[in-house]
Amino acid sequence: MGTMRYFSASTIHPVTTPAVSHHVLVVEEDGTIVDLVPEQEVDATKVEHLEGDLIPGFINTHCHLELSHLKGRFEEKTGLPDFLNKVVAQRAAAAQEVQEAMQTADSEMWDNGIVAVGDICNKYDSFAVKAGSRIHYHSMVELLAFHPERTAGAMEQGNSLLQQLSELGLSGSIVPHAPYSVSPALLEQITAQCADSGVPTSIHMMESNDETEFFVQGTGLYRRLYHNMGMDIDFFEPSGKTSLATLLPFLHPKARTLLVHNTIATAADVVHAVEQHANLWWCFCPNANLYIEDRLPDIPQLMRAIPEGRITLGTDSLASNHQLSVWSEIQIVLQRFPELKLVDVLPWATLNGARYLGIDHLFGSLEKGKRPGIVLLSESTIQRII
Numbered sequence: 040m041g042t043m044r045y046f047s048a049s050t051i052h053p054v055t056t057p058a059v060s061h062h063v064l065v066v067e068e069d070g071t072i073v074d075l076v077p078e079q080e081v082d083a084t085k086v087e088h089l090e091g092d093l094i095p096g097f098i099n100t101h102c103h104l105e106l107s108h109l110k111g112r113f114e115e116k117t118g119l120p121d122f123l124n125k126v127v128a129q130r131a132a133a134a135q136e137v138q139e140a141m142q143t144a145d146s147e148m149w150d151n152g153i154v155a156v157g158d159i160c161n162k163y164d165s166f167a168v169k170a171g172s173r174i175h176y177h178s179m180v181e182l183l184a185f186h187p188e189r190t191a192g193a194m195e196q197g198n199s200l201l202q203q204l205s206e207l208g209l210s211g212s213i214v215p216h217a218p219y220s221v222s223p224a225l226l227e228q229i230t231a232q233c234a235d236s237g238v239p240t241s242i243h244m245m246e247s248n249d250e251t252e253f254f255v256q257g258t259g260l261y262r263r264l265y266h267n268m269g270m271d272i273d274f275f276e277p278s279g280k281t282s283l284a285t286l287l288p289f290l291h292p293k294a295r296t297l298l299v300h301n302t303i304a305t306a307a308d309v310v311h312a313v314e315q316h317a318n319l320w321w322c323f324c325p326n327a328n329l330y331i332e333d334r335l336p337d338i339p340q341l342m343r344a345i346p347e348g349r350i351t352l353g354t355d356s357l358a359s360n361h362q363l364s365v366w367s368e369i370q371i372v373l374q375r376f377p378e379l380k381l382v383d384v385l386p387w388a389t390l391n392g393a394r395y396l397g398i399d400h401l402f403g404s405l406e407k408g409k410r411p412g413i414v415l416l417s418e419s420t421i422q423r424i425i
């Protein structure tokens with residue numbers, strides 16, 4: 040063992056055990072946690088004292104690094120269908136601009152204390168940045184194919200991107216985009232493959248009332264979106280149920296599945312879903328919800344219905360956020376829902392995300408043997424210690 044470092048702080052949050060004061064976190068030079076001991080057990084002259092909350096590095100379970108160059112490009116609060124239209128119409132840009140924006144976003148996340156990211160990608164553009172990053176990325180290759188006839192083609196495309204990821208030594212899985220952009224057949228194939236390989240998958244879910252209207256009645260903005268794109272969706276039969284209730288039967292029950300956004304979800308939706316699928320995880324991206332839809336999920340109500348340990352946080356992309364900072368997501372949750380405290384939300388931002396991504400042997404808590412990154416929160420500023 041090399042040189043040790045000894046940190047004390049106003050409060051230390053191991054996350055897996057209750058927060059403590061008057062303790063010292065013993066850490067190897069490379070950031071591996073050695074121990075957490077009462078302060079009287081350590082020679083006081085060796086201890087670096089920090090003011091604030093000492094926590095493990097953040098896990099961002101939902102991001103789109105590929106869209107980083109769209110920062111500040113779109114007007115806020117115009118609704119999701121309009122937002123999607125703009126992303127499709129305006130995401131093309133010079134390769135160098137895209138690469139530089141991703142590089143900057145990656146450094147920004149590192150500085151904001153993020154150690155691991157579940158990152159949605161539609162092409163290979165982000166792979167080089169990820170291969171060179173200090174952040175651990177799990178790439179989620181996102182598939183869209185609403186017409187059932189396009190299922191095989193979408194799977195083939197996704198698996199060829201997965202192959203490229205694995206050649207670069209990067210971890211990845213395939214994920215469906217959203218209820219209104221994948222067929223039940225594609226959903227079944229994607230989640231069966233993820234269940235087989237034991238990797239996480241995710242889907243944008245229950246983002247707007249337009250989504251519900253489309254599934255219940257087959258009408259509204261999504262119907263128009265397809266019409267405007269010149270796509271024939273006569274095969275689509277509205278189910279009379281919400282998007283989540285409609286699609287749950289097609290999700291492989293063993294696939295670790297992150298439902299992203301849940302903006303309009305109710306506690307009843309959660310209870311019903313959890314009864315049918317034992318491996319659901321729930322991601323909130325509050326700043327992006329405010330940016331796009333100008334509303335937030337009823338987080339305290341949903342929290343009571345979601346099983347312990349299954350909530351995570353995500354930043355979404357810079358197309359719909361002013362920064363990529365899990366800390367900023369926590370702050371908005373605490374501001375808007377004062378009944379919630381830092382200790383309630385901290386597991387969402389660290390341990391739960393690490394478990395969902397399958398990297399909790401290294402990340403997510405200040406436990407012996409892990410190298411989770413160490414972050415100091417003080418008076419709403421954030422500082423990366425290791």
Ligand SMILES: [Zn+2]
Pocket residue numbers: 101102103159243299355356
């Ligand atoms: Zn997203």
